[in-house]
Amino acid sequence: MADPIDCALDLMRRLPPQDIEENLANLLEIAPDLTDELLSAVDQPLRIQKCPATGKDYIACDYNRDGDSYRSPWSDEYDPALEDGNRPPPAIRELEVVANDAFNTYRDLYYEGGVSSVYLWELSDGFAGAVLIKKINDTARLMKGAWDSIHVVQVTEKGRYAQYKLTSTIMLYTLTSRDALGSLNLSGNMTQQDERDVQVNEPGDHVANLGRMIEEMEAKMRNGLKEVYFGKTKDVVNELRSAGSLDESRRQAAVNQELFHKLNARQG
Structure with a gap:
């Protein structure tokens, strides 16, 4: 019997990347016992946020997340603010x-x-x-x-x-x-x-x-x-749909046919 996690990952690889978050949520609803393994194995589309301290955009994802806050690489501060966040x-x-x-x-x-x-x-x-x-x-x-x-x-x-x-x-x-x-x-x-x-x-x-x-x-x-x-x-x-014209295709077919006949005649 196939491993459920392998089947789930294979399914996620075949679905459109822009719909990963929705498809992952649906899959977790169907198989909640695979939640931890799927969340750690499936890469989700990156999200962009703005750093309140510097005004620069940064990427929010699992790698800079602590709870519901995300750490900016520019200021090293969390948004929303988190005093004891991982740094x-x-x-x-x-x-x-x-x-x-x-x-x-x-x-x-x-x-x-x-x-x-x-x-x-x-x-x-x-x-x-x-x-x-x-x-x-x-x-x-x-x-x-x-x-x-x-x-x-x-x-x-x-x-x-x-x-x-x-x-x-x-x-x-x-x-x-x-x-x-x-x-x-x-x-x-x-x-x-x-x-x-x-x-x-x-x-x-x-x-x-x-x-x-x-x-x-x-x-x-x-x-x-x-x-x-x-x-x-x-x-x-x-x-x-051919990129060339119909006349060009016919000329090419005629040349191929002529070459074919000449080769056959030489071999005979």
């Missing part, structure tokens, strides 16, 4: 500040918009963190979409080296609706992992090492999404 120790917080500045520049260069946030927390033999990027396109009246990047990393320090275990998830959807073309919903998600040992001479090197890993991972996953989703859609459209 990283000073050394980790200092690294978190540097990482937020670095990935804010990365986001601006690669995404030309959107919001990024980095959250770090301490482990017994190192630290862990989440690098989050979200961009929404809702400027066009008949087109909208969103891109969510969720990079979770565990860093284990081993003397002058550090081991990085990275799990990256990208959730993407694009929606269009036109009278002439009808409605199109193109969506999906992809998760990949990477692991490597890299030399570390000073704490700031962690940010550079993570930056290189995430940059390479996002490029790889973007190409994968392009081939799997957009490439397949293009193939389907081309099968349904």
Whole structure:
């Protein structure tokens, strides 16, 4: 008999990413005994909030949540205010500040918009963190979409080296609706992992090492999404409707037929 949690996760992977919150709530209502496992295993779309102290946007998710409050990476304060909320120790917080500045520049260069946030927390033999990027396109009246990047990393320090275990998830959807073309919903998600040992001479090197890993991972996953989703859609459209004219297709068929006859004559 199939494992219920495996079946539930397989179902969530096949449903539209933009409806994850609604579908997850429905699934939890059907199978409440899977609540803890599903909430920890299913990545939900990132939400954007504004930091009251700095006025900057940041990403609210499980990685900066304590109760019903969310910690801003810019001010290190919770909204709503929470005096005893979980915060990283000073050394980790200092690294978190540097990482937020670095990935804010990365986001601006690669995404030309959107919001990024980095959250770090301490482990017994190192630290862990989440690098989050979200961009929404809702400027066009008949087109909208969103891109969510969720990079979770565990860093284990081993003397002058550090081991990085990275799990990256990208959730993407694009929606269009036109009278002439009808409605199109193109969506999906992809998760990949990477692991490597890299030399570390000073704490700031962690940010550079993570930056290189995430940059390479996002490029790889973007190409994968392009081939799997957009490439397949293009193939389907081309099968349904040829881009060339009817006369051009007939000329091509005639050339192919002529070549076929000449090859047969030569072989005979």
